[in-house]
Amino acid sequence: MDLLDISQTTSDNETTSVKRICVIGAGAGGLAALKAIVEAPQHKAGEWKVTAFEARNEVGGIWLPAPPTDDPPLTPLYDSLTTNLPHPVMAFTCFPFPPSTAMYPSASVVEKYLTSYAEHFGLMEHIQLNTAVTNVARNSTNTGWTVTLSTGDDSNYDLVIVANGHYRVPRYPNTPGLDLWLNAHKAKHSAWYRHPLDLGAKVLVVGDGPSARDISAEMSTSPTTKTLVRSVPNAPNTEIANIKTRGRITSYCADLSKVIFEDGSTEEGVDFVILATGYELSFPFLSPEILKPGLAPPIPPLPRDTYNSTYNVFPLAKHIFPLQSRYPPSSLAFICLLMRVVPFPLMEAQARVIVHAFANPDAIDDTEEAVDIITHHEDLRREIGDIDADATSQKISKLWHVCRGDKQFSYRDELHRFAERDGLGMVVVPDWIKEAYEKKEVLRELWVDLVSKGEADDWVRGVGEKGEHEWVDVLRRMIQYAENREKRLAGKEENNIVGDIAKL
Structure with missing residues (x-):
């Protein structure tokens, strides 16, 4: 039976065809998912109803500061933290940072950015703050999810998005x-x-x-x-x-x-x-029946259950949907488990895919996804080389969600290609983002130097007032400036060596 055709019973015992969606967390991932759902035609037509539950008193997730008093702390955010990516690269594609923003903004600027994002797109009315999700289980008829809240309330949902982040439980x-x-x-x-x-x-x-x-x-x-x-x-x-x-x-x-x-x-x-x-992947609200602890058994074949090794959740279609036999894969989604990526725009792409799969559960081809998972597994096994089976499984789990090189960008393109059927059109990662990401260390080193010299503000003053292209121009000028500086330094070093030789 198609999950999206199953009716829900309201509290007053009236039957409705409205599908209820639960989003766990209102950090960047939860906000991206919430925006995609609110803008979906099904939501606009009243066919979907969505609520995001956030345990803390404001949105922002990891970017919302908190003292290190809890065990573990609510966030690992330290006072001096700035982004390690230029904000034109890391921003949601539909919502740039304000003009003149420092190229590597502080955490407080990112927190304000996420709050502005939620307010700009009308998301706050769909968020219930100070409310944690304590348990998610299949309901008694196995047609949906029973979600238990920290308030003690239970509610039934057709679809659940897990966006609680992965920077809470220390490893x-x-x-x-x-x-x-x-x-x-x-x-x-x-x-x-x-x-x-x-x-x-x-x-x-x-x-x-x-x-x-x-x-x-x-x-x-x-x-x-x-x-x-x-x-x-x-x-x-x-x-x-x-x-x-x-x-x-x-x-x-x-x-x-x-x-x-x-x-x-x-x-x-x-x-x-x-x-x-680092930190462990942790989902304390998912019972072992839904997410088994530990490494998955050797493959092939794929296991009939989903496992959390604390490094990876396995097996997931598109790193998002649990590919198992207990419930429809498209009824539960994990957002942004991937590591070493540009997170915000990746969350956007995954959110589009989630919305498309929620609306069209048959769009997920189980066989094709299984082949992709096994292929990825074999690629990693060959890369790891000849070590014992237990060590191989552990190493593969550590690398499973890690994107290296430009893999994250081809993955983003694939996600947009899949979601293109939602009618919003194809989105392709532009070359300038790939170029800036490749040079991220050089750019950050230069920015730190500019800040120390008091020159950083001059580089960004007024930039962005006429559009994104101004940020692209600044990034390319910074890359050229850094490369020219390296050449000058290399030339001076060479001259010094020649001079030393001449003295001999």
Whole structure:
């Protein structure tokens, strides 16, 4: 039976054909999903009704600040955080940041941007704040979902979108000895970090993601930090100013001051460890009957259930819809599980796909999706190489939702191609976004330099008042400026070498 043709019973026992949609979370992903639904012809015709439930008192998700008092904190947002992508690249395609916005805006600017997005598109009336979803289960007739709220209320929904984010539950390495350090309060996850503190003369930061790099740079300038040690897997041993870089930690010693690295070297006198080691995928409102914990069994064939390894949700059609046998895949959707992507426009594309699949459940070809999943699995297995089966499964789960290179852009194009049938037309990721993403590190390094020199505001003043093309022009000028600067520096270095040789 087609799920979208199943009638729901209202509280006053009247039967209606209106399909009820639940969105869990009102961060960027939830807002993108909500906008796509509100603008769908089915919603405008009164055939769909949608409610987004947000546990916090405002929208914004991870970008909404909160003190590090909860366990785990409501957000890992630290005080100095700015975006690690230029905002013209990371913005929703339908809603640019305001003119003159700093190229790498602060978290407070992004929070205001998301609030403005919700207000501009009339989304707030569909959001219930201060209300968490505590349980989602198939109803007694297996025709829809029973959603339990923190208020104690239960409601029936035809369709559910999971948009609770994946930066809440800290991931801890299983390194020997770490638990001892954690229990002794000699180590803590970066989820609790907000600003530099007096953590001792020698601080060790574990990890190599954006937060690890930001926290390392910030802690290294703290007046109490004499030495900042970074642990980066497979990194060579280096020492620049007061920052040391070492490889992966293989053991935390019982004396609570020494660690051992993968090359056998040690670091003694460590006063404190900050673990910038990422986060687990966590969906506490989904029971094991809906989402089984742990790694999926070896494939092929695909399992009949959906699994959460904490690194990936598997198997999902298009990284969105659970491809299993318990309920129609198009009745439940996960938004933005992918990593190393430009999130906001990807959420837009996934939201279009979700709306199209909700309206047309048969559009998801189970066989075709299964083939795509198995192909992706085999590609990763070949890439990993010859290791034992358990290690292979674990490694594949870690890489499953990671987009490398330009894969995210071809994926976005594929999503828009699928959703093109919704009548809104095909959308293609423009070349300038790919170019800016490829140069993201160069651009950010240049921007930091411009900020330090007090020149950053001059680059963006008034930009965007006449349209997106002004931001594109600035990004391309910044890339050219950075490349010319590198050439000048390289030329000076070469001249210095020639001069040194001449002196000989």
